[in-house]
Amino acid sequence: MNNLGTILLSASLAILVFSALQTIYGIYKQERKAIELGRLALMTNPFVIVLTFTVLLTQLARSDYSNYYVVMHSSEHLPLFYKMTSIWSGSSGSLLFWNLILNVFTFIVLWQTRKSIEDRIPMMNLILAVLSGFFSFLAVFYGDAQPFREFVPEAAAGRGLNPLLQHWAMIIHPPILYIGYVSISIPFAIAMSALVSGQLSEDWMKFIRKWTLFSWFFLGTGILLGSKWAYEELGWGGYWAWDPVENASLMPWLLTSAFVHSVVIQERRGMLKFWNMLLVILAFHFSLLGTWITRSGVLEGPHSFSKSTIGTPFIIYIIVSFLFFTGFVIYRRKNLTPERNLEAITSKEGSFLLNNFLLVLSTAAILLGVFSPLLYGKEFKAPWFNSWGVPAGIFLLLLMGAAPLLAWRKGAGAVFFSTLLKPFIAGIIGGGLYILFYSQNFTKPDSKYGDVLAEVYSVLTVTIGIFTISGIIQEYYRGIRARLEEFKNENFFVAGYRMLLKNKRRYGGYLVHFSLVLIFIGYAGNAFKINTSVRFFYELQPPTSEEIVYQSIDKAMIGGYQIEASTLKLKPVLISGLGGEPNIQNVIVSQEGTYGIFRGTDKLSDLVTERRFYPQISHLTGDFETHIPTSEPAILSMAKEDFYIQLGAIETSDLKSENPDLPLMFMQYYFTPGSEMDKLKLFLNFPKQIVANLEVWVNPLVKLIWLGSLLYFLTGIFLLLPIGETKKKTVD
Numbered sequence: 006m007n008n009l010g011t012i013l014l015s016a017s018l019a020i021l022v023f024s025a026l027q028t029i030y031g032i033y034k035q036e037r038k039a040i041e042l043g044r045l046a047l048m049t050n051p052f053v054i055v056l057t058f059t060v061l062l063t064q065l066a067r068s069d070y071s072n073y074y075v076v077m078h079s080s081e082h083l084p085l086f087y088k089m090t091s092i093w094s095g096s097s098g099s100l101l102f103w104n105l106i107l108n109v110f111t112f113i114v115l116w117q118t119r120k121s122i123e124d125r126i127p128m129m130n131l132i133l134a135v136l137s138g139f140f141s142f143l144a145v146f147y148g149d150a151q152p153f154r155e156f157v158p159e160a161a162a163g164r165g166l167n168p169l170l171q172h173w174a175m176i177i178h179p180p181i182l183y184i185g186y187v188s189i190s191i192p193f194a195i196a197m198s199a200l201v202s203g204q205l206s207e208d209w210m211k212f213i214r215k216w217t218l219f220s221w222f223f224l225g226t227g228i229l230l231g232s233k234w235a236y237e238e239l240g241w242g243g244y245w246a247w248d249p250v251e252n253a254s255l256m257p258w259l260l261t262s263a264f265v266h267s268v269v270i271q272e273r274r275g276m277l278k279f280w281n282m283l284l285v286i287l288a289f290h291f292s293l294l295g296t297w298i299t300r301s302g303v304l305e306g307p308h309s310f311s312k313s314t315i316g317t318p319f320i321i322y323i324i325v326s327f328l329f330f331t332g333f334v335i336y337r338r339k340n341l342t343p344e345r346n347l348e349a350i351t352s353k354e355g356s357f358l359l360n361n362f363l364l365v366l367s368t369a370a371i372l373l374g375v376f377s378p379l380l381y382g383k384e385f386k387a388p389w390f391n392s393w394g395v396p397a398g399i400f401l402l403l404l405m406g407a408a409p410l411l412a413w414r415k416g417a418g419a420v421f422f423s424t425l426l427k428p429f430i431a432g433i434i435g436g437g438l439y440i441l442f443y444s445q446n447f448t449k450p451d452s453k454y455g456d457v458l459a460e461v462y463s464v465l466t467v468t469i470g471i472f473t474i475s476g477i478i479q480e481y482y483r484g485i486r487a488r489l490e491e492f493k494n495e496n497f498f499v500a501g502y503r504m505l506l507k508n509k510r511r512y513g514g515y516l517v518h519f520s521l522v523l524i525f526i527g528y529a530g531n532a533f534k535i536n537t538s539v540r541f542f543y544e545l546q547p548p549t550s551e552e553i554v555y556q557s558i559d560k561a562m563i564g565g566y567q568i569e570a571s572t573l574k575l576k577p578v579l580i581s582g583l584g585g586e587p588n589i590q591n592v593i594v595s596q597e598g599t600y601g602i603f604r605g606t607d608k609l610s611d612l613v614t615e616r617r618f619y620p621q622i623s624h625l626t627g628d629f630e631t632h633i634p635t636s637e638p639a640i641l642s643m644a645k646e647d648f649y650i651q652l653g654a655i656e657t658s659d660l661k662s663e664n665p666d667l668p669l670m671f672m673q674y675y676f677t678p679g680s681e682m683d684k685l686k687l688f689l690n691f692p693k694q695i696v697a698n699l700e701v702w703v704n705p706l707v708k709l710i711w712l713g714s715l716l717y718f719l720t721g722i723f724l725l726l727p728i729g730e731t732k733k734k735t736v737d
Contacts (some may be wrong), residue, residue: 006060007072010153013057014144020050021138028131040127047134048115051108058105061098061152062089068163073154074098076624080165082580082591086176091166093179096300096313097144097152102180103296104140106187111137114191114216125209129198136190139322149300149313161627162590168619168635172238182227182254186292188220189257193289200282200333205340210272213285215725220288221265222721224258229524229714240636240651242536242702244710247390249375253295256368260288263364266357273413274354275344280361282334282341290327291368297323298375351417356408360401367397395462399469402525405518406473409480428479432472439467446645447533448564448703459532466529470522477515484512506729516720523713530646530706537563539699541570542658548688552576553671555695563701566609566648569601573655573697575671578617589629589676594618594668598652598697602641612639614652614699618668632668646705653698665692 024046031039064072065088068081078095079088093099111133118126143150170176192213199209231251232244245251264284267277301316334341349355370393377385410424411417417425443463481501488500495503505512543555557570578593596616602609615637621630641648656664674687 006064006069007153007155010057010060010064011145011151013053013060014141014151014153017050017053017057018138018141018145020046020053021134021141024050025131025134025138028127028134032127032131040130043127043134044115044130047130047137048112050137051112054101054105054108058092058101061092061101065089065091070160070163070624071156072152073156074152076156076160076163078164078166080163080590080622083163083166084580087166087171090176091170093183094166094170096315097150097154099179099183100140100150100300100315101144101152103183103187104137104144106183107133107137107140107190110188110191114195125195125198125202125204127198128202129194132194132197133190136194143315143318147315147318150315156624160624162622162624164622164624165619168617168633169238172234178227178230178234181223181230185220185222185224185227186254186257186295188216188223189261189289189292192216192220193285196282196285197330197333200330200337203337203340205278205337210268214268217261217265217268218721219725221258221261222725224254224261226718226721228254228258229717233711233714236707237638237640238636240638240700242534242638242649242651242700242704244707247374247387250295250299252371252375253298256371257288257291257295259364259368259371260284260291263361264288267361270354270357276347276354277358277361278343279334279338279341282337283331284361284365286327286330286334287365287368290323293319293323293326348414349416351411352415353408353411353413356404356411360404360408363397363401363404367394367401370394370397398525398528399462399465402466402469402473402522405521406469406476409515409518410476424476424479428472428475431475432468432470435471435475436464436468439471440464443533443705447530447705448535448566448646456532463529463532466525470526470529473522474519477519480515481512484508509724509729513720513724517717517724520713520716520720523709523716525713527706527708527710527713530704530709533705535564535701535703537701538653539563539568539701540696541699543570543573543695543697545691545693545695548685551675553667553674553688553691555697557697561699564703565604566703567603568650568699568701569603570697570699571599571601573598573652573695575667577671577675589672590620590622590627592620592672592675594632594671596652596655596667598699600639600650600699602648609648610641612641612648612650614639614650616652629672642708644708646703647707649702649704651700653700656696656698657692658694658696660696665695667691 024043027039027043027046030036031041031043061072061074063069064075065079066085068079068088069075074095074097078091078098083091091098093102114133115130118129140150144152148154195209195213195216199205228251231254235241235246236244264281267281267284270277271281297316297319301313301319347355347358350359371390373380374385374390377383406428407417407425410420410428412420412424481504484504485497485501488504489495489497492500492503539561541557541559541561543557546554546556553575555573557573559570561568574595574597576595576597577587578595579587580591580593594617596618598614600612600614602612617635617637618632619635621633622628623630636651638649638651640650654664655667670687670690674684674691677683677687
């Protein structure tokens with residue numbers, strides 16, 4: 006099947022080269038038949054890529070160890086679901102998936118424009134053919150992008166899927182994020198076709214608006230899902246680490262956010278035409294840059310792949326493409342002059358412009374931080390990003406709240422008393438109440454000294470957040486009252502529902518703002534985060550089963566919480582793959598600690614946290630090589646805060662000797678055949694007394710982050726689906 010896959014990729018490259026050449030010839034000679042032939046070839050390529058993708062999926066499902074990618078990223082002991090999703094766990098598979106999504110979107114946009122004969126359409130086809138051709142070119146000529154490399158001789162076993170990726174969020178997070186990355190290509194191709202062809206009439210803006218919103222929604226959803234995965238799976242008590250690959254997805258989302266807002270200015274006021282072209286170019290090339298960062302291996306991170314040969318051609322393509330299209334923007338600058346000038350910086354359009362400026366400036370700062378190891382020889386860590394990111398985020402939140410309340414062309418002073426005053430007062434009162442709330446209700450650290458600046462930022466965030474929410478409520482109330490005056494037979498709630506459907510862009514946008522406010526307030530709770538480490542003493546218990554059990558009666562106090570240790574077990578966990586008897590390849594060693602959580606005399610919960618040790622199998626011999634540890638935290642989620650624990654390192658009781666390799670000792674005990682006496686001898690090798698480290702975090706307001714994330718997702722779906730839309734309606 007490797008040969009079939011390689012033939013299909015070669016055929017894809019040939020089809021795309023043919024499509025590009027036919028389109029170029031048709032444009033140059035003004036030959037419609039050649040252009041149509043190029044378009045049909047481009048519409049054929051998605052079927053070839055789908056077939057190619059299916060071949061690799063089949064090899065993964067069958068555990069075909071003649072395929073290098075299957076050997077390195079799958080295993081016969083994986084569940085079928087994880088086998089299939091491992092297609093985007095490695096570089097070549099994920100690039101094929103990238104190409105698949107691009108071709109699906111290409112087919113959709115070609116179908117949408119099939120009846121159009123405008124001069125800009127052939128250029129769009131050419132741009133998409135070249136882009137897809139680049140990925141097929143990599144898959145044919147560069148080993149690290151080839152999903153059908155042979156493994157000779159055939160491997161004895163697969164190395165399996167990275168244990169960190171065996172989580173529900175990581176199954177859907179990569180494809181959702183990829184959809185966001187790749188779909189930016191469509192508005193870029195449409196905009197650049199208008200730019201290069203010189204057909205710059207405003208109708209192109211309406212065509213790309215929904216595509217841009219689609220990209221923005223999927224990028225944001227992918228980022229939020231990644232945060233959820235990091236929080237639940239990595240066992241470090243956080244949800245964002247400013248990792249290079251996290252930043253790689255955040256940068257195009259920020260630029261797309263800027264474009265989504267500035268398009269409104271161009272449609273309403275005829276401004277920012279030149280700027281919008283630059284934003285589309287930046288958003289697209291930053292999506293490619295994010296892909297390059299992940300797959301080139303030039304920067305390290307928990308999601309990135311090893312050093313790759315595709316890094317050089319990838320970055321060359323990005324640079325050449327960026328310079329080419331930026332040059333065209335400069336060339337067409339006279340056609341992109343604004344129809345009106347900015348009249349007041351505190352007007353609605355002024356706030357949108359400030360919002361754009363801040364988003365682009367933040368992207369530039371993140372880019373500097375991402376490449377700090379290459380530029381400065383040291384990596385900029387989270388404190389550096391937070392030093393400017395937190396105040397920038399607060400200012401963005403202020404603009405988010407103020408922009409809907411401001412008027413076109415007029416300054417804030419002209420509308421302060423009519424639209425801004427009540428939300429302003431609500432924000433001040435809400436901030437004061439928040440100060441009283443956190444001082445009385447949040448768990449306090451043992452130290453009397455806190456981070457005063459972080460507390461100030463937290464109060465500012467909540468104050469501005471309540472100001473924003475109050476403004477949204479005020480706008481909804483005014484809109485409903487206006488509708489009730491026109492439709493007197495509707496009640497308040499029916500009027501609100503129909504108003505929302507009639508003007509989805511405006512009032513649906515307010516709901517997106519509301520979801521982001523909830524997320525920001527959730528972030529504000531991080532100022533009062535508590536993190537500490539506790540040691541518990543354990544003693545080995547007599548063997549009664551296949552599990553090794555240690556017992557403890559230690560207790561610890563953290564804030565108002567009491568933690569009571571009970572048992573710590575070493576036990577086997579069978580990988581639920583194809584079934585069969587437990588063996589050295591399909592058994593995970595679990596270190597499982599159970600802790601009772603009390604507040605005062607009330608028991609809140611029993612939390613069970615694990616460290617799991619997955620077997621790493623030699624693909625050459627099929628023998629055990631080593632263990633890959635992963636974290637399985639336990640979280641007690643309450644309305645105001647999360648109590649989060651993660652079992653850490655296990656040490657000898659004297660804290661001086663070398664730490665025991667308990668997973669390996671357990672494997673020997675569990676798998677060594679023999680009499681009861683032989684088992685007892687192996688049991689006696691376990692240390693009689695151990696000390697287990699428990700990492701503890703108290704995270705206030707985290708629930709609001711996940712609530713805001715859910716609302717973001719639901720609102721995005723509402724905006725994208727044709728709910729409440731009518732064919733006659735052309736202007737929102």
